[in-house]
Amino acid sequence: MTLTIRSFSETDPQRPRAVRIALAGSLDTSTSFDLEREVERFLQEKPRLLVFDLAGLRFISSSGIRVIAVAQRRMSALKGLCLVTNPQPQVDKVLEIIKALPGLSIFRDEAEMDAYLLEIQQKIIDGDLPGQE
């Protein structure tokens, strides 16, 4: 099983720079470097919002978790937000057991994340983001 990475960068000037990275397949020790490289590429754009969509992800190990955790730390340094959405049950189970991403926002689905983003949208636009520690 391979890892498929689909990424989108929003360029709407009316909205803060946002990147969405949708993952499908297996995020394991042999594929995590591919994600690391993709994340690094997008971080050069200094986005205000980075979303990992895990809807299609069927497997994750600590190597993959580490990549997301590092992205979270980098986004925090950029005073941006890093969110995770749509983790499937088995992937979510690993995230919970390992308590892998302290402080990271994980949402069951798009609706839950959208509601959260709506709540803080004004703060994002104003550059007044809450701390992520």
Next chain:
Amino acid sequence: MGFVAGKSRAKMRAENRASLKNAGFAMELKASTSEVGRALDAVRSFSEKAGLSEDLLFDLCLCVDEALANTIIHGYKRDGKGAIQLEVLAEGERLTLEIRDHAAPFNPLEAPPPELDLRPEERKPGGLGIFLMRSAAHEINYCREGEWNRLTLKWHLGEDSRARGSGPNEPSRRKP
């Protein structure tokens, strides 16, 4: 056990009560992270023959990935040459994973638990993987045989998975 997200414990027990078909495979790997993908593909192929449940397959893949990552990255320092032997065997109600390598002696069972309050990149290398293996497998044994490390993990069908897990975590969303 820990919790089973999205699946009732009763359903999982019922799945795990079914016997496995006798099946197995063995393969040799080199100390390169790309080899982990090859091993996981072999495990998934084996799973179809042995009739593993989705949860058991996930746990087996997790242990294969974490054990190989520890050996390749920390044991062999990704030298691309170090030999690793992987063997998986399903018999009746027992599933066994065995990994052998001849890197420096290392007993993962003596590794301290990870500091879960720290961010993953701040924790000591290898601790997370070992913690996940202990959470996913029913039984883990290590021994040093001559020049070889031998790590054996077992699952006993009919028992809940993650019997040695991290406690009764409740599923919850984490928001700032």
